[in-house]
Amino acid sequence: MxxxxxxxxxxxxxxxPKFWYNVQADMPNPLAPGLNPQTKQPLTPADLEPIFARELILQEVSTERYIEIPSEVRELYKQxxxxxxxxxxxxxxxxxxxxxxxxxxxxxxxxxSHKLNSALPQVFYNKIQGIKRITTETGAGQWGTALSLACKHFDVEAMIYMVRVSYNQKPYRRSIMELYGGKCVSSPSPLTKAGRDVLENYPDTPGTLAIAISEAVEDAISRDDTNYSLGSVLNHVCLHxxxxxxxxxxxxxxxxxxxxxxxxxxxxxxxxxxxxxxxxxxxxxxxxxxxxxxxxxxxxxxxxxxxxxxxxxxxxxxxxxxxxxxxxxxxxxxxxxxxxxxxxxxxxxxxxxxxxxxxxxxxxxxxxxxxxxxxxxxxxxxxxxxxxxxxxxxxxxxxxxxxxxxxxxxxxxxxxxxxxxxxxxxxxxxxxxxxxxxxxxxxxxxxxxxxxx
Amino acid sequence: MxxxxxxxxxxxxxxxPKFWYNVQADMPNPLAPGLNPQTKQPLTPADLEPIFARELILQEVSTERYIEIPSEVRELYKQxxxxxxxxxxxxxxxxxxxxxxxxxxxxxxxxxSHKLNSALPQVFYNKIQGIKRITTETGAGQWGTALSLACKHFDVEAMIYMVRVSYNQKPYRRSIMELYGGKCVSSPSPLTKAGRDVLENYPDTPGTLAIAISEAVEDAISRDDTNYSLGSVLNHVCLHxxxxxxxxxxxxxxxxxxxxxxxxxxxxxxxxxxxxxxxxxxxxxxxxxxxxxxxxxxxxxxxxxxxxxxxxxxxxxxxxxxxxxxxxxxxxxxxxxxxxxxxxxxxxxxxxxxxxxxxxxxxxxxxxxxxxxxxxxxxxxxxxxxxxxxxxxxxxxxxxxxxxxxxxxxxxxxxxxxxxxxxxxxxxxxxxxxxxxxxxxxxxxxxxxxxxx
Missing domain, CATH: 3.40.50.1100 (Rossmann fold)
Structure with missing residues (x-):
């Protein structure tokens, strides 16, 4: 027609497509490096390994134009x-x-939503290096929902910190995350130091993604079997x-x-x-x-x-x-x-x-x-x-x-x-x-x- | 593959497909005729015309094996x-x-849901004979939602009586019907004699589709510019x-x-x-x-x-x-x-x-x-x-x-x-x-x- x-x-x-396209191969001006928040020196893989899967860290800095989509992920994409x-x-x-x-x-x-496009590979790469539990933040709940389902597919536990204002506006977001087997709490929460600090100083805060990220990262740092996963912003997420x-x-x-x-x-x-x-x-x-x-x-x-x-x-x-x-x-x-x-x-x-x-x-x-x-x-x-x-x-x-x-x-x-x-x-x-x-x-x-x- | x-x-x-398949052409035993509720005699088209579009009445009794899908409906199917x-x-x-x-x-x-498959032709056939408003019942809300959107596509008003228990269980069903421009009330409602009678005798009823149908039919009978539309049961609905x-x-x-x-x-x-x-x-x-x-x-x-x-x-x-x-x-x-x-x-x-x-x-x-x-x-x-x-x-x-x-x-x-x-x-x-x-x-x-x- x-x-x-x-x-x-x-x-x-x-x-x-069998590959993701990596724009870092083609940028006229390369990205400025990420910096370690303590030393303010350019990040090393070792800085990121406590919370991210190795393969994702490599993707974060790769300048290969095309990165192959693992067949396990591609099969799930086909759903x-x-x-x-x-x-x-x-x-x-x-x-x-x-x-x-x-x-x-x-x-x-x-x-x-599109969020599953990155949730599937992120959980996959964590799974193959033995991670048992993944934490994340979610705003409207789209990312948290995607991460819950991806974790279910790869038999990994999901722990989601959801921005308070959205948690209250969208009551059934929690339901669907739980239906997929994930756990979802309102952020700021009393479960982390970051959350407790905000709750004490700004008890009426609507919450922000920035607060929820602090909670999810703190949770991931505190447990060996746990990594953190981000639904946007980073290069590997854009890549997926x-x-x-x-x-x-x-x-x-x-x-x-x-x-x-x-x-x-x-x-x-x-x-x-x-x-x-x-x-x-x-x-x-x-x-x-x-x-x-x-x-x-x-x-x-x-x-x-x-x-x-x-x-x-x-x-x-x-x-x-x-x-x-x-x-x-x-x-x-x-x-x-x-x-x-x-x-x-x-x-x-x-x-x-x-x-x-x-x-x-x-x-x-x-x-x-x-x-x-x-x-x-x-x-x-x-x-x-x-x-x-x-x-x-x-x-x-x-x-x-x-x-x-x-x-x-x-x-x-x-x-x-x-x-x-x-x-x-x-x-x-x-x-x-x-x-x-x-x-x-x-x-x-x-x-x-x-x-x- | x-x-x-x-x-x-x-x-x-x-x-x-360009045609709906009409099983009435192939049934080993034909349907028993519908009966007029007053006379108990087989229905005539005249019995149904006060509430149904003529084309739908013809489809109800047709024994043609294939009935052509109007191009206006087929275009909307393609969405x-x-x-x-x-x-x-x-x-x-x-x-x-x-x-x-x-x-x-x-x-x-x-x-x-599948309900739009019949909502589109039903509203279309009503529209081309000049009907301005359509009433219906809905159980879970799927049919009411479909009818609302179909009415919006053909610029016809939609009035939906929704079974009380579902109306309460699924609060956002009303929202989506209204988003599409339809009006939705809980049934039994005080808007019809049928509804008022049930409310008086069984104030705590969870409602039933049978009650909601009575309300929608009564509403349609009472206005010349209004027809009634049913989301299941009838032959023309199964046909679509x-x-x-x-x-x-x-x-x-x-x-x-x-x-x-x-x-x-x-x-x-x-x-x-x-x-x-x-x-x-x-x-x-x-x-x-x-x-x-x-x-x-x-x-x-x-x-x-x-x-x-x-x-x-x-x-x-x-x-x-x-x-x-x-x-x-x-x-x-x-x-x-x-x-x-x-x-x-x-x-x-x-x-x-x-x-x-x-x-x-x-x-x-x-x-x-x-x-x-x-x-x-x-x-x-x-x-x-x-x-x-x-x-x-x-x-x-x-x-x-x-x-x-x-x-x-x-x-x-x-x-x-x-x-x-x-x-x-x-x-x-x-x-x-x-x-x-x-x-x-x-x-x-x-x-x-x-x-x-």
């Missing part, structure tokens, strides 16, 4: 991958735009997510099309990196494709932050990474897109943004919900509030192109469904979701806590 | 169809069975669902396999009919394929009911249909598979069961939840509690075959996901789901209310 007719572009199972690329015929019609809009739907994963963009490129070829704009929402960055990184070689070879990351206006890391070394967590247990950051002490307002409430941005995404290969924009949550409603009522799928940010930017681009009288091909990453976020939609429909103004004053205070290097 | 390797069997979009057929590699391994187990996953529909089984047959051909057993859960019957009816011609031609309907032990319509004329609703507004029934007054215990709490069974399924072309079995809800957990932890997908009944029977058959040392090909209809049923899983995980013994005494009382014909 021609590209005008198809609604779903389905890649056959035997075309599932939901290749993921479909949809043509948004009805959304286009509703917008009356000349643009072709496509979305890559990662919500077909059994856990409902490149399966998304690689599939998209093959799918676009199937309908003889190529994007003018590729869009993903940005929290820690792995979602956007996943769809966008495989387009970097094209860009370096002269393609005019635009790669646009969308952050929440309440946590505008790239658009308002600074490019500097910072901790990944609130206490300073983690390495210092050079990234766009609002400061590890920054507490974003309790927006419903809990997965985007992170003070920092993946070093990979940050460096490429700094080098002007990526663009960034910020949208308010009510605009994101409005776009999500328009999308749901036309395409049927209820998007996760995080993914709604990507939709919002895609709609904006499609309307802009219409105004300019040009036809563009727009592709965005619909990274997950919102079936467990209906509480948030309820609040939006009742007019109870606020657009709290971003506070430059808070930012200034928070940036003062950046570590000196 | 060989059938042993593939995990997902994907039918290309251009192979989406999620053809639906994938999965090979349950990991479940097979967990059961250590020699059987090949496949499941047709209807949860890829944007509303999360045959797209499921037709796709399954094509998909099995793709891997050069053919089922020994086809399984679906049974409430009103359209889910089971959808996957099983397209196999009836094969059976009539001598195939040994077994077609197995699975009902809840709390509402065992085929396995404990009688084959007789009964009303579809509690008040007696609906036509009398010859079907397996527990009596329209029967109130099943408040099991979590709300979609299966219906006193009757589709006349089509009933007749074919009576003629021994279909088989039936009943399972208890805790056994169904246990099977669902096993499934979720291996295949990743969290099933709807209704679909869990089909899984339970599939697991039983696979274990029986293993004991007998035979290899069988088992296919079941995974009719929906359970993302909005996590409350029910929570209760199961906490040991709070009961297996209330089915009461033969209640049945005896209820059967006394069967209408005399």
């Amino acid at each position: 021609s590209r005008e007719e198809l609604t779903k572009i389905i890649l056959p199972e035997d075309k599932l 939901y991958r290749p993921a479909p690329l949809f043509r948004a015929h009805r959304l286009e019609k509703a917008l009356d735009t000349p643009c072709r809009i496509y979305y890559k739907y990662e919500g077909v994963s059994p856990v409902g 997510q490149t399966i998304i963009g690689q599939e998209v490129k093959l799918q676009m070829e199937m309908v003889d099309d190529y994007p003018d704009i590729v869009i993903g929402c940005c929290g820690g960055g792995s979602n956007f990196a996943g769809i966008a990184l495989p387009f970097i070689p094209d860009k370096l070879a002269g393609s005019k494709v635009r790669l646009l990351g969308v952050e929440p206006a309440a946590c505008p890391t790239m658009t308002k932050g600074v490019f500097a070394y910072d901790y990944g967590d609130v206490v300073g247990y983690t390495p210092m990474l050079k990234m766009y950051t609002l400061g590890h002490d920054f507490t974003p307002s309790g927006i419903h897109a809990g997965g985007l409430r992170y003070h920092g941005e993946s070093p990979l995404v940050s460096q490429l943004y700094h080098d002007k290969l990526f663009e960034a924009t910020a949208v308010k949550q009510n605009a994101a919900f409005a776009a999500a409603m328009l999308f749901a009522q036309n395409e049927g799928i209820v998007p996760a509030p995080e993914s709604a940010h990507a939709i919002c930017a895609a709609v904006d681009e499609a309307l802009k192109a219409k105004e300019e009288g040009v036809t563009k091909t727009i592709v965005f990453n619909l990274s997950g469904h919102g079936h467990l976020d209906l509480y948030s939609y309820d609040r939006y429909l009742s007019g109870e979701t606020e657009d709290i103004e971003f506070s430059c004053e808070d930012l200034e205070i928070s940036l003062k806590t950046l570590p000196q290097v | 060989s059938r042993e390797e593939l995990t997902k069997i994907i039918l290309p979009e251009d192979k989406l 999620y169809r053809p639906a994938p057929l999965f090979r349950a590699h990991r479940l097979e391994k967990a059961l250590d069975t020699p059987c090949r187990i496949y499941y047709k996953y209807e949860g890829v529909s944007p509303v999360g 669902q045959t797209i499921i089984g037709q796709e399954v047959k094509l998909q099995m051909e793709m891997v050069d396999d053919y089922p020994d057993i086809v399984i679906g859960c049974c409430g009103g019957g359209s889910n089971f009919a959808g996957i099983a009816l397209p196999f009836i011609p094969d059976k009539l031609a001598g195939s040994k394929v077994r077609l197995l309907g699975v009902e809840p032990a709390a509402c065992p319509t085929m396995t404990k009911g009688v084959f007789a004329y009964d009303y579809g609703d509690v008040v007696g507004y609906t036509p009398m249909l010859k079907m397996y029934t527990l009596g329209h007054d029967f109130t099943p215990s408040g099991i979590h598979a709300g979609g299966l709490r219906y006193h009757g069974e589709s006349p089509l399924v009933s007749q074919l069961y009576h003629d021994k072309l279909f088989e039936a079995t009943a399972v208890k809800q805790n056994a169904a939840f246990a099977a669902a957990m096993l499934f979720a932890q291996n295949e990743g997908i969290v099933p709807a509690p209704e679909s869990a009944h089909a899984i339970c029977a599939a697991v039983d058959e696979a274990l029986k075959a293993k004991e007998e040392g035979v290899t069988k090909t088992i296919v079941f209809n995974l009719s929906g996901h359970g993302h909005l049923d996590l409350y029910s899983y929570d209760r199961y995980l906490s040991g709070e789901t009961e297996d209330i013994e089915f009461s033969c005494e209640d049945l005896e009382i209820s059967l006394k209310t069967l209408p005399q014909v």
